[in-house]
Amino acid sequence: VPLDNLPGFLQRWLAPLATPQLAVSQVLLWGGAGTLVVAASAYLKGLGSGLVVWRVIGDLRQRLCDRFLSLDLGFHQGRKTGDLISRLNNDVTYTQNAVAFIFQDLLQQPVSVLTGLLFLVALNWRLTAAFLVILPLVVWPLRYFSHRIRRAGEQGAQSLGEITQAIHQILSGIRIVKAFGTEARESERFRDINRRFFRKMMSIVRARALSGTLMEVLAYGVFATGGGVLLTWLIREGAIRDLKPGEIGVFILIGVQKVFSPLRTLGKSIGNVQATLPGAARVFELLDTRPAVQDVPGAPPLAPLAREIAFERITFSYDGASPVLEDVTLRVPKGAIVAVVGPSGAGKSTLLSLLPRFYDPREGRVAIDGTDLRAVRRDSLLRQVAVVTQDPFLFHTTIRENIAYGKAQATPAEVEAAARDANIHDAILKLPRGYDTVVGERGLNLSGGERQRISIARALLKDAGVLILDEATSSLDSASEQAVQAALDRLMQGRTTLVIAHRLSTILHADAIAVLEAGRLVAQGTHAELMAQQGLYRRLYEIQFARHQPAGPA
DSSP, X not given: OOGGGSOHHHHHHHGGXXXXXXXXXXXXXXXXXXXXXXXXXXXXXXXXXXHHHHHHHHHHHHHHHHHHHHSOHHHHHTSOHHHHHHIIIIIHHHHHHHHHHHHTHHHHHHHHHHHHHHHHHHHOHHHHHHHHTTTHHHHHHHHHHHHHHHHHHHHHHXXXXXXXXXXXXXXXXXXXXXXXXXXXXXXXXXXXHHHHHHHXXXXXXXXXXXXXXXXXXXXXXXXXXXXXXXXXXXXXXXXXXXXXXXXXXXXXXXIIIIIIHHHHXXXXXXXXXXXXXXXXXXXXXXXXOOOSSOOXXXXXXXXXXXXXXXXXXXXXXXSSXXXXXXXXXXXXXXXXXXXXXXXXXXXXXXXXXXXXXXXXXXXXXXXXXXXXXXXXXXXXXXXXXXEEOSSOOOOSSBHHXXXXXXXXXXXXXXXXXXXXXXXXXXXXXXXXXXXXXXOOXXXXXXXXXXXXXXXXXXXXXXXXXEEEEESTTTTSOHHHHHHHHHHHHHHXXXXXXXXXXXXXXXXXXXXXXXXXXXXXXXXXXXXXXXXXXXXXXXXXXXXXXXXXXXXXXX
């Protein structure tokens, strides 16, 4: 554009460019500025893609954790913990590669290929049409190897889950491993799993390496050979007679740099992603899983217990085939203590697990004051129920936080009052840091009796109206049992209590005793009434009574 046609301020600013001596310096200055712009763009691209990728991965992990928490106990009992951990850690990490591919190569390389093809069409559409004949030779092997890599990736993801499960099992049972001296056996078992994982990963490595090599050959060797043949034929036919040698050179340069090179990069990226897609599939399989126990839409909260808890004609099965409970009917009046007894495997724990809706019955219903628990919000139900189990679980945190787990806003005075009622306050004060002592993983720094009394303090602090005691003293020695039983007596005062007990001496004064056998309710009544019936309860009681009698003279 002539300078005379520009505004005055632009004429003064651009005038130096008309001086030949300054032309080179101006080009260098603008070239340097362009380099800074390119560098800044590359930085922003890397920062932006990283931000998107890690935000997606973080959100995916959170959603997966939320899904774990929302799924019912039936799901968790049917899964290996190590496999679930592997999905949260390993498979989500692998998914990162797929997400990065979407926001980087999948967006960038096709645009580069399309731009290159537009340039080629602008140069000569006939030569471009001939050039496109070669492209399927690149796409076909890419498709073939992608399938091979994905199949190997599925097996690799499964093997990695087995590795995580194996090491989780070893560490969880390290006390048993040490007690039986089976370190060598566990090491050999882990070595076999590790070898299988190695073989699966080598299948992926071989497929990737072969795919990459073939892409190199096709990107350059086939292009050079096939392009040369096509170009010779087009020249002989006179199809590109008007194309100059320099233009042919530009055409080849653009074809290699802007079409084949991006395709080669895209092929390598697709190969990497195919190896990680099975991990992503395992993640989304869990995200698509829906809990079997859910609130119905618009469910109201449960009103406080006023009259009774009723198990009405309950039938339940874990696998949908073999019933664990059959046609069980049991009523628990408000404020009563009802014990459930029977041989191992009779269905005692399963029956009481229906009350907090760990599971839902296949037939029948559990109702409070006539309201089916499936028709109310589960969180309102759980606020009214406290559970103390045979094997109390403590979190790897302080004693204070473990006691206040069911009531996070509890004051220190409330925590200590609950500990006193649970007969554990004095023992806590003897620890190095008192209530701020960390209990260790699963509470292993404490004795069984101490763990149990802390769990009782947790239930006391929750102050729920309904209490479930699942064999809370069966694994304790006599001294610990006395302390725990005294704490339980305080806990049961004024509450509706359902008790599972192997030691029948602990439930003699229950208001009612329900006797289960093979999933059926075979008898119910007080201790005196059941002893008079000459049935299963009396046989169980006499066996335990005889077992605890002192031996006679030799």
